[in-house]
Amino acid sequence: MSVLLIAEHDNSKLKPFTLNAITAASKIDGDVHVLVAGANCENVTKEVASVSLVKKVLWCDSPNYQNYLPENLAPLVTKTAEKYDHIVASANTFGKNFMPRVAAALDISQVSDIIKVSSPDTFIRPIYAGNAFATVKSNDKKKCVTIRPTSFDPAEKNGGSAQVEKIEAVDVPNTSKFIKREETKSERPELGTARIVVSGGRGLESGENFKLITDIADKLNAAVGASRAAVDAGYISNDHQVGQTGKVVVPDLYIAVGISGAIQHLAGMKESKIIVAINKDGEAPIFSVADYGLEADLFKALPEFLAELNKLNTIQK
């Protein structure tokens, strides 16, 4: 039987992590159907239909789904799930918010944040902030699964021509109201998908000093990350946080500056391909996961680093 995947989008464009979730869903079963619920979201359905791994698109258009309030979205997913064996979404703040409501309504024990599909009922997921990997088998008849997007490659965006089927909206409880969303606007790549991430920690000592980080990020066309300590200290906003309770990133290059490397931060970045640590404390735990460690005062090292990068002409844009 088929897999039902819930697409994340902003009513005009598909969010990129949905493509990673599609890849994961296709490893469970080749017959991947995608539910696009939103308001005036026809463009999104076209985008999804052109993904070659997608076999069918279910389109539900109603103002009630505009801001994907979980109280409204979960009953629609629950009803649509009747015909499916697996219900799948990304394990980000979108999927984490509504999927457990669906699981509870269907009396299913959800499998959260999987990093590997071993078989249609067996998955690997990190526990204890990624300090252990658990192989788990779901004995529920139907399965609710959330997927760690960075553990799967994004699906090819073209080559497909899936059929789009309109489905009816369901009643909503009217118990919650969306007021506003303050998105951090940035010219830089998104933290979750950037090829390079430059992160700062408490060692930066102030929000103003984060300019040293952003200057390097701009030079490298990188996203800016931060440790929880830097976010808690108010140096930078929460959407930059990398770690167990922030974002998990897997870039080609992760540069940690002034970050000691608490367990919860390592959980968010230690799968990166190449890790660089710049820290004045040679004993800092971050060095234990770094491919290249530089024991130095960041206030000296970062301007030098920028000067060296300016000499290179190979940096990818």
Added chain:
Amino acid sequence: MKILVAVKRVIDYNVQIRVKEDGSGVHTDNVKMSTNPPDDNAVEESVKLKESGKVKEVVAISIGEDKAQETIRKALAVGADKGIHVKTDSYVEPLGIAKILKKIVEKEKPDMVFLGKQAIDDDCNQTGQMLAAMLNWPQATFTSKVNLKDKSVEIIREIDEGLETIEVNLPAVVSCDLRLNEPRFASLPNIMKAKKKPMEQINAKDLGLDLTNRIQQIKVEEPPKRKAGIKVANVAELVSKLKNEAKVL
């Protein structure tokens, strides 16, 4: 108003966990345990709302073996009024925990349930949302600001894109993020006083629920280790290594 606040006893966040050689789990003997960090934020917010006069009573609940009572006592020491310990010696999945909490909500009739957004041991991030669904209540997850009104609560939530403001009707489930507040420490006199506060004990078996786990843990293993890296002497060497050896620049 009344708040039920759920707390979980977990391996302390500073402890480097060790995977058991037989793949059956992680070592918990002689390991420091404490309250799941965002649950501390949930307790703090509940107590602050009580101090503001908007909330009359805060009831702290924990589900687990006898030692879960330590976690409840800590909540009582920072200002919760009463504790409920639901005893079970076996692991219960978030689905089962939500079923237990639902039973207690039906009995205690709180206006809000506060809990941490995620437990740092199983990292599931499910219980609050499941409880809300079972009760047919609205939910606010990843909460970083609470503005309690008469019949609703306005919440600022931390989402991947930034911040989102929503308003949910009461009763509601609120799952708390780490930046909601700064949890206080219990003073010694308050720790002593907490020992005299009421603690109700319920056996999970007596609740008439099917708590059979649906997910079978086949094995737990260490993640692949990163190979040890090198220290570079200066910035020039770092850039050269990144360019010529790692080929990422």
